[in-house]
Amino acid sequence: MEHAELSPQEISLFMELGRAAKACLQAEGACIELLGQPGAEMLECSTWAVMPAFFISRTLDHREMLNWALTRGGFHKALVLLDLRHADKATHQAHLLDRYAMVRLALLQDNTATLALASRGRFLDKAQALAGLFPEGTSWSFLVGMDTLARVLEPKFDQEPSRDIQDLFSRASFLVFERPGWSHVSLPEGLQGRIRLARLPEPLREISSSNIRMARQLGLPWKHQVTPQVAEFIERTGLYLGTPDIYEPRRKALERLMEEAQGG
Structure with missing residues (x-):
């Protein structure tokens, strides 16, 4: 069927991702693997907005969240983390490689963000890995919706939730955008003091x-x-039908x- 066909560009892009995913998953402890090593001037930037990309479709509200952080939130650069494993979400049909393609199409077209792979889904694991990624003194915050913050505060997989x-x-710290039905957590x-609230325009909040x-x-x-x-x-791919x-x-x-990319 036509939906199974992959273009040469997709094959090249996906092979690169597969090799990076293998390295990330084989690392000891939580790992974040940058895709396309950014220049030194990017790593030295003092304020980063970090968006975990566990959402399945790349919607306009996610794009606007990044834009808000960079234009109004005081952040200089954005890092988008594509989870290789989810702590509490199913993948709803889309393969990892197609989720990667949609992240690139939705969030990386104007070069305002850097993309990386995260080996683990828990926010604590991500935070520990980010501490080893950014230079000392770097300021950064997770960029999430209110529904995600609610899941962070009620973790299902932590052995000692309060301590974690x-x-x-x-x-x-967290920059949190309000969501319909999640006006208060x-x-x-x-x-x-570690949570900062923001609001998107009304039409985007419903997406x-x-x-x-x-x-x-x-x-x-x-x-x-x-x-x-x-x-x-x-x-084109037949997703979500x-x-x-x-x-x-x-x-x-x-x-x-x-x-094939991972040598299997």
């Missing part, structure tokens, strides 16, 4: 990856929620490519 939350917030005592998947399956309008490049990619046999040939092709 305190450890996380001693290492990292109770913060543990002493953490308020979500789950809404896009549902609308596409039901035949409802959805393209207004993503960039034109991402919309074209979703249509709710009919497994349409996307499955491409998924299998991507799995074979990933195995």
